[in-house]
Amino acid sequence: MKKKIVIAIDGPAASGKSTTAKLLAKKLGYIYIDTGAMYRAFTLKALSENLLESLLVDEALLHQFVANTDVRLSDAQVWLDERDVTADIRSNEVSKFVSKISALKAVREKLSAIQKKLGEAKGVVMDGRDIGTAIFPNAELKIYMMASARERAKRRYAELKAQNADLDVSLDTLEAEIRQRDEEDMNRTVSPLRKADDAVVLDTSSLTVEEQVERIYQLALEKINCSKE
Ligand code: DC
Numbered sequence: 001m002k003k004k005i006v007i008a009i010d011g012p013a014a015s016g017k018s019t020t021a022k023l024l025a026k027k028l029g030y031i032y033i034d035t036g037a038m039y040r041a042f043t044l045k046a047l048s049e050n051l052l053e054s055l056l057v058d059e060a061l062l063h064q065f066v067a068n069t070d071v072r073l074s075d076a077q078v079w080l081d082e083r084d085v086t087a088d089i090r091s092n093e094v095s096k097f098v099s100k101i102s103a104l105k106a107v108r109e110k111l112s113a114i115q116k117k118l119g120e121a122k123g124v125v126m127d128g129r130d131i132g133t134a135i136f137p138n139a140e141l142k143i144y145m146m147a148s149a150r151e152r153a154k155r156r157y158a159e160l161k162a163q164n165a166d167l168d169v170s171l172d173t174l175e176a177e178i179r180q181r182d183e184e185d186m187n188r189t190v191s192p193l194r195k196a197d198d199a200v201v202l203d204t205s206s207l208t209v210e211e212q213v214e215r216i217y218q219l220a221l222e223k224i225n226c227s228k229e
Pocket of ligand 1: 035036098131
């Protein structure tokens with residue numbers, strides 16, 4: 001039987017992580033885990049219960065909220081308290097506020113524990129912001145994906161337009177939001193976004209998705225063939 005490894009893919013918003021990670025997992029027969037989806041689900045609940053501002057300042061409320069919130073991933077679906085929120089967590093509203101919720105220690109502790117458990121048996125491709133640095137610092141393969149803010153805004157625009165053709169948002173606004181999110185993700189106190197020292201950097205600005213998948217796939221095969229476990 002082939003050895004299984006953990007592949008950690010980190011990088012800023014809209015750098016192409018999830019599309020690439022999903023296809024890579026399929027190609028390797030691995031499980032794909034989208035950790036951003038978990039933070040998005042928490043944010044969706046905070047927004048729909050009108051609790052966002054209170055959670056940022058009320059520690060007791062935050063702990064109660066975290067304890068009473070259940071997030072689960074199954075295949076391509078995301079479940080929040082047994083409700084399928086796969087589509088809802090992709091809204092621009094959630095994207096705008098998710099950095100605030102993901103900066104909260106209590107939220108990170110709960111989701112980190114779930115993520116570590118999901119990767120225990122290896123054979124996973126996990127994407128996020130802190131996978132190679134905090135969740136799996138010993139991952140056999142770490143990739144740091146990046147692209148210019150403009151390029152990432154263009155991708156997010158196309159994604160949002162595909163969901164809603166009447167969407168009224170400019171590329172400049174999306175680029176500003178992406179820059180703002182980078183700023184918040186990179187400067188938070190708990191597990192900020194940063195490249196792990198031993199991560200391979202992949203600039204996707206001028207790569208197709210197929211090229212991205214192929215590059216990481218080749219790196220993965222090298223690791224699989226020389227992995228000792
Ligand atoms: O990958 P994404 O854009 O769906 O992630 C949404 C947000 O969640 C992102 O702004 C930062 C946060 N996040 C995080 O802090 N840690 C992770 N491991 C994954 C996502």
